[in-house]
Amino acid sequence: MPLNIPIAENILSANxxxxxxxxxxxxxxxxxxINMMASPGAGKTSLIENxxxxxxxxxxxxxxxxxxxxxxDADRAAAAGAQASIQINTGGQCHLDAVMLHGALDQLDxxxxxxxxxxxxxxxxxxxxxxxxxxxxxxxASIPEGDDKPYKYxxxxxxxxxxxxxxxDLLPYIPFKMDFFQxxxxxxxxxxxxxxxxxxxxxxxxAWIDWLVQNVKR
Amino acid sequence: xxxxxxxxxxxxxxxxxxxxxGARRVxxxxxxxxxxxxxxxxxxxxxxxxxAKGTIAEGARLHFQRVxxxxxxxxxxxRYAPDDETLACPKCQSVRVKVAAGDExxxxxxxxxxxxxxxxxxxxxxxxxxxxxxx
Numbered sequence: 001m002p003l004n005i006p007i008a009e010n011i012l013s014a015n016x017x018x019x020x021x022x023x024x025x026x027x028x029x030x031x032x033x034i035n036m037m038a039s040p041g042a043g044k045t046s047l048i049e050n051x052x053x054x055x056x057x058x059x060x061x062x063x064x065x066x067x068x069x070x071x072x073d074a075d076r077a078a079a080a081g082a083q084a085s086i087q088i089n090t091g092g093q094c095h096l097d098a099v100m101l102h103g104a105l106d107q108l109d110x111x112x113x114x115x116x117x118x119x120x121x122x123x124x125x126x127x128x129x130x131x132x133x134x135x136x137x138x139x140x141a142s143i144p145e146g147d148d149k150p151y152k153y154x155x156x157x158x159x160x161x162x163x164x165x166x167x168x169d170l171l172p173y174i175p176f177k178m179d180f181f182q183x184x185x186x187x188x189x190x191x192x193x194x195x196x197x198x199x200x201x202x203x204x205x206x207a208w209i210d211w212l213v214q215n216v217k218r
Numbered sequence: 219x220x221x222x223x224x225x226x227x228x229x230x231x232x233x234x235x236x237x238x239x240g241a242r243r244v245x246x247x248x249x250x251x252x253x254x255x256x257x258x259x260x261x262x263x264x265x266x267x268x269x270a271k272g273t274i275a276e277g278a279r280l281h282f283q284r285v286x287x288x289x290x291x292x293x294x295x296x297r298y299a300p301d302d303e304t305l306a307c308p309k310c311q312s313v314r315v316k317v318a319a320g321d322e323x324x325x326x327x328x329x330x331x332x333x334x335x336x337x338x339x340x341x342x343x344x345x346x347x348x349x350x351x352x353x
Contacts, residue, residue: 002245006327007235011227011249094220125256126220155256158317183313187305190292190314 018098022133029110032216038140040122043166045073046199049080054209062113064104066096066121095126114216124153136161143167147176150184158188169198221261241330244275248327252320253287287320
């Protein structure tokens with residue numbers, strides 16, 4: 001006799017369960033944690049490089065870097081003053097998942113830190129679907145990518161808790177319609193906190209740093 | 219997006235429930251996919267044959283139920299299906315909206331044959347599931 005078994009289980013529930021476990025570990029150690037996502041070249045690592053010196057002496061930071069290959073980003077984070085930096089090489093996978101972060105957390109003495117920054121693989125599609133267990137998801141957009149990205153990558157823009165708009169120093173040179181961009185953001189993620197800034201000139205970085213520090217203290 | 223690990227997850231969930239129920243074979247999987255979850259059914263079908271091979275779910279049919287997107291306007295509470303051009307509320311033009319439906323991605327149910335119900339197969343043909351060409 002054929003039998004129908006009701007299941008109603010989310011396909012990504014295995015990842016979600018492990019993400020919950022990651023969150024429990026992070027919270028038990030008293031850290032604030034962010035998952036930084038962006039397209040390749042938007043400035044994730046540059047933002048980390050510019051963030052770390054501004055947090056020195058105030059906030060102890062661990063950085064976990066996800067890339068398909070190389071330890072270039074973890075090296076840059078270490079050089080910029082991260083108290084610890086762990087590189088995850090995904091070996092081809094286009095996003096970090098909770099299992100990978102779980103493995104990275106094993107390598108860190110979490111109590112030694114106040115802030116955990118996870119730098120995801122450069123990709124505007126897949127990372128949005130795999131929760132890691134971090135407190136906040138941060139998307140870094142950048143002016144040269146173009147103002148149509150919220151419309152083209154709604155899944156990513158819809159799910160984030162904060163939005164950095166990097167490379168605003170290039171606005172005079174690039175036909176980027178900020179109104180159009182922000183209308184798209186507003187449609188997908190009403191009221192999301194936004195930090196327009198330039199890692200190159202330092203403009204706008206203070207607000208971003210304040211947001212991080214406030215969340216770390218909370 | 220990343221249909222290979224997703225297909226693996228689908229299989230893992232199906233097998234876990236099938237084994238718990240003492241199933242001998244999984245014949246059908248019923249999946250619910252929201253329009254907004256960007257899963258490509260053809261890719262899942264493509265990987266399925268390879269991934270399910272040698273398991274009790276080999277040859278099982280995949281059924282996809284697509285759930286249309288529905289948005290809820292946070293200003294006037296209007297629930298509507300967005301068109302492709304704009305997500306804004308058609309009633310009050312507000313862009314303060316949230317997804318009410320369409321981001322689902324779940325395994326709703328599976329159809330199995332249980333080991334204490336061999337009636338669906340003539341005697342002697344229930345062995346060697348890995349060899350069976352289903353459907």
